[in-house]
Amino acid sequence: MENRELILECALELFSHRGYDAVGVQEIAEKAGITKPTLYHYFGNKRGLLESVLKENYLKLETALLKAADYRRDLPLTLHRVVSAYFSHAANHPVFYRMYISMIYSPPESESFKAAMPVLQRQLEMLEQLFIKAAGDHGNMRGRHKPYAVSLLAMVNTYIQMCYSNHIQLNNETTFKAIHQFMHGIFS
Amino acid sequence: MENRELILECALELFSHRGYDAVGVQEIAEKAGITKPTLYHYFGNKRGLLESVLKENYLKLETALLKAADYRRDLPLTLHRVVSAYFSHAANHPVFYRMYISMIYSPPESESFKAAMPVLQRQLEMLEQLFIKAAGDHGNMRGRHKPYAVSLLAMVNTYIQMCYSNHIQLNNETTFKAIHQFMHGIFS
DNA sequence: TTGATATTATACCACACGGTATAGAAAATA
DNA sequence: TATTTTCTATACCGTGTGGTATAATATCAA
Numbered sequence: 001m002e003n004r005e006l007i008l009e010c011a012l013e014l015f016s017h018r019g020y021d022a023v024g025v026q027e028i029a030e031k032a033g034i035t036k037p038t039l040y041h042y043f044g045n046k047r048g049l050l051e052s053v054l055k056e057n058y059l060k061l062e063t064a065l066l067k068a069a070d071y072r073r074d075l076p077l078t079l080h081r082v083v084s085a086y087f088s089h090a091a092n093h094p095v096f097y098r099m100y101i102s103m104i105y106s107p108p109e110s111e112s113f114k115a116a117m118p119v120l121q122r123q124l125e126m127l128e129q130l131f132i133k134a135a136g137d138h139g140n141m142r143g144r145h146k147p148y149a150v151s152l153l154a155m156v157n158t159y160i161q162m163c164y165s166n167h168i169q170l171n172n173e174t175t176f177k178a179i180h181q182f183m184h185g186i187f188s
Numbered sequence: 189m190e191n192r193e194l195i196l197e198c199a200l201e202l203f204s205h206r207g208y209d210a211v212g213v214q215e216i217a218e219k220a221g222i223t224k225p226t227l228y229h230y231f232g233n234k235r236g237l238l239e240s241v242l243k244e245n246y247l248k249l250e251t252a253l254l255k256a257a258d259y260r261r262d263l264p265l266t267l268h269r270v271v272s273a274y275f276s277h278a279a280n281h282p283v284f285y286r287m288y289i290s291m292i293y294s295p296p297e298s299e300s301f302k303a304a305m306p307v308l309q310r311q312l313e314m315l316e317q318l319f320i321k322a323a324g325d326h327g328n329m330r331g332r333h334k335p336y337a338v339s340l341l342a343m344v345n346t347y348i349q350m351c352y353s354n355h356i357q358l359n360n361e362t363t364f365k366a367i368h369q370f371m372h373g374i375f376s
Numbered sequence: 377t378t379g380a381t382a383t384t385a386t387a388c389c390a391c392a393c394g395g396t397a398t399a400g401a402a403a404a405t406a
Numbered sequence: 407t408a409t410t411t412t413c414t415a416t417a418c419c420g421t422g423t424g425g426t427a428t429a430a431t432a433t434c435a436a
Contacts (some may be wrong), residue, residue, distance in 0.1 A: 003383085021209030025424060032219045036425075038384055046424065056318045058309045098295070105293035105349075107207045107286070150355045160292075181373050188368070191413085213394060224395080226414055263382065 004042050006032045014055050016099035020050055020112045050115050054103070058119050059095040061089045062126075069126055069132045078130065079179050087170040090160040098164060101157060124149045135136055141186070148186065155182055190304070192230045194220045200241050204287035208238055208300045238303050245284040246307050249277045250314075257314055259321045266318065267367050271344060275358040278348040286352060289345060312337045329374070336374065343370055 010031040014023040025046050029036050043049040068081035090097040103116035127149035135141040141148070160166045160176050202211040213234055217224050230239040232267040256269035278285040291304035315337035323329040329336070347366050350356045 002331075017295050017297045019209060019295045019300075022298055024422070026422075032310075035385055040425070041383065043215050076383090102293050102295050105290050107203075107205050107210075107290050110207045110210055112207075147355060149292060150350060150353070154350060158342045158346050162338060162342060165338070167335060170249045177373075177376075180376070181369065184372055185365075188365075212392070214392075223415055229413065230393070233428090 003032070003034055003038055006052055007034065007039055007042065007049070007058060011049055012057065012099060015050065015053065016095045016102075019102065021110070025049075030138050036110075047115070050111065052117060054100065054115055057093065058100070060093070061085075062122070064089060065123070065126060069130050071130055075134045075138065076179065076183070078134075079152075079182070082127075082130070082152075082177060083175050083178055084172075086156045087160065087163075087175060090163070091170050093167055094164065097160060101161060108162055120153075123153060127152055144186075152182055176181065190224055191220070191222055195222065195237070196226055196241055196244060197231060199237055200245065200287060201283055203238065203241065204283045204290075207290065209298070213237075218360050235299055235303070239301065242288070242303055242307060246288070249273075249312070250281070252277060253311070253314060254266075259318055263322045263326065264367065264371070266322075267340075267370070268316075268363060270318070270340075270358075271363050271366055272360075274344045275348065275351075275363060278351070281359050282352065285348060289349060291340050300374065308318075311341060315340055339373065340370055 007028065011028045013024075014028055014031065025036055025039060029039050030050070032039075040047065043052055059184060064085045065082065068085040069078065071078050100119070102114065103112040104120050106112040106116070124146075128145040130143060131145035131148045135143075135145065159168065159170065159174065163170045168174055195216065199211075199216045201256065202216055202219065213224055213227060216237070217227050220227075221273055227237065246283065252273045255272040257266065259266050288304065288307070291300040292301040292308050294304070312334075316333040319329060319333035319336045323331075323333065343366060347356065347362065350360045356362055
């Protein structure tokens with residue numbers, strides 16, 4: 001139980017800094033202080049390790065998102081909670097979120113992208129559900145849930161990326177600004 | 189002269205679809221119908237090949253950008269030309285631009301990111317120059333050239349990425365909308 | 377204690393990796 | 407024609423890759 005977590009943690013760090021393809025299984029094992037068979041015992045193969053690293057770290061974010069996306073007929077409030085959930089997770093788990101971002105922007109045939117695809121999809125579906133519910137109160141949004149979900153997610157990741165490049169800070173003011181910008185993009 | 193271009197073209201395609209680390213020199217040589225020593229004769233090593241692919245494809249974009257960024261005291265017009273230059277290049281050279289995007293979002297210690305960094309920097313400097321000039325006519329922009337350049341570029345790449353995912357189209361209407369959104373973000 | 381199961385290390389496999397020494401052609405120069 | 411330079415192929419190198427067969431050890435239930 002201890003070694004498994006250790007391997008996950010070391011793999012995350014290495015994948016995040018240098019990328020999945022550039023890191024060998026050997027190196028992960030060495031950094032974790034174990035040997036390859038131990039790693040293969042827990043994760044089957046390298047791809048399985050990547051998927052476990054991604055999924056088990058994403059779960060924490062997803063539970064926060066599900067809580068935040070609870071729609072109570074106040075869209076700006078809900079969006080604020082959702083975006084805040086993203087920003088605080090990105091701020092508290094930068095190593096993970098950097099890896100995730102690099103994965104979803106990877107080439108379409110790469111292992112990284114294929115592994116990240118389902119995670120991305122789950123977020124989109126969740127956001128779509130939110131916008132479908134919101135369309136009940138805002139008729140002019142009806143039928144647009146897909147582009148809304150896509151562009152909200154794109155905006156969130158853009159802001160996070162800019163934060164990681166030290167160009168902005170993910171404080172409350174930024175959150176409001178982002179949502180304002182998003183809403184303005186919708187209703188125009 | 190023929191083999192060199194052929195290698196560049198094949199490498200671009202493979203890097204764009206599967207990523208730099210996942211593609212071997214052997215495979216590039218096979219696809220180009222030549223052998224490894226030929227490749228190493230022209231590019232020295234794998235990293236040199238990547239840099240050549242990136243730089244020689246970027247040059248076409250840069251000349252278009254330099255022409256577009258010529259500021260004649262009409263910021264909206266200049267921005268429209270710049271964004272249009274980006275969008276049309278992304279539309280006409282999707283294989284290249286996909287590779288470029290995946291590179292700038294790669295992990296910071298990866299070869300891909302390190303190779304893309306200078307190209308990204310050149311674009312930022314060019315855009316900063318534009319905003320510095322524009323600040324002569326729009327006093328309230330003064331001193332903000334850096335965040336403006338960063339966020340314009342981020343927005344452009346976000347739109348391009350959404351186009352590649354078939355969520356939007358990069359037509360004239362989208363261009364105006366993007367600029368409108370950017371200007372609104374600035375003056376608020 | 378016994379037996380089964382889960383976990384770990386040693387040692388190894390075939391293979392692909394990036395890269396090169398050597399030398400043969402081809403082309404240009406003298 | 408002789409010579410030099412550019413370009414290309416054969417064949418190879420050491421190393422590291424993802425992955426595994428085997429067996430020892432630890433854990434735990436009966």
